Amino acid sequence: xxxxxxxxxxxxxxxxxxxxxxxxxxxxxxxxxxxxxxxxxxxxxxxxxxxxxxxxxxxxxxxxxxxxxxxxxxxxxxxxxxxxxxxxxxxxxxxxxxxxxxxxxxxxxxxxxxxxxxxxxxxxxxxxxxxxxxxxxxxxxxxxxxxxxxxxxxxxxxxxxxxx
Numbered sequence: 001x002x003x004x005x006x007x008x009x010x011x012x013x014x015x016x017x018x019x020x021x022x023x024x025x026x027x028x029x030x031x032x033x034x035x036x037x038x039x040x041x042x043x044x045x046x047x048x049x050x051x052x053x054x055x056x057x058x059x060x061x062x063x064x065x066x067x068x069x070x071x072x073x074x075x076x077x078x079x080x081x082x083x084x085x086x087x088x089x090x091x092x093x094x095x096x097x098x099x100x101x102x103x104x105x106x107x108x109x110x111x112x113x114x115x116x117x118x119x120x121x122x123x124x125x126x127x128x129x130x131x132x133x134x135x136x137x138x139x140x141x142x143x144x145x146x147x148x149x150x151x152x153x154x155x156x157x158x159x160x161x162x163x164x
Contacts, residue, residue, distance in 0.1 A: 045056055
């Protein structure tokens with residue numbers, strides 16, 4: 001057997017191929033090319049795996065490439081949709097928290113207004129009570145002065161009666 005050592009492309013590994021095997025491979029390749037040429041006339045093609053195809057190999061490669069790009073695009077769109085849904089959920093949660101805080105603030109403001117009104121009402125009641133007590137004080141002062149005057153008159157009368 002006759003062995004020929006030939007380096008493979010861009011590798012440092014050498015393959016051992018016999019002349020007979022090399023001739024057979026060349027025959028098969030030329031038969032494959034002739035067969036492919038005759039099938040091409042009928043719109044049929046042979047791919048790299050020696051399968052018969054309807055599409056030209058270049059068109060099939062472009063179709064597969066487009067299919068992969070479409071799958072990548074769909075994957076990115078699905079990921080984008082997930083991110084959008086997360087963002088929408090997040091903003092909805094924030095909106096709910098803002099609404100709750102808004103209601104708490106409105107409640108606190110209403111409570112503050114209520115306390116102010118109660119304080120004003122209490123102030124008016126106290127002012128009315130002060131006015132009432134001031135009037136009573138004035139009445140009692142007048143009564144006191146009157147009684148004091150009567151007492152003085154009685155004291156004078158008693159003193160006048162005792163002296164006479």
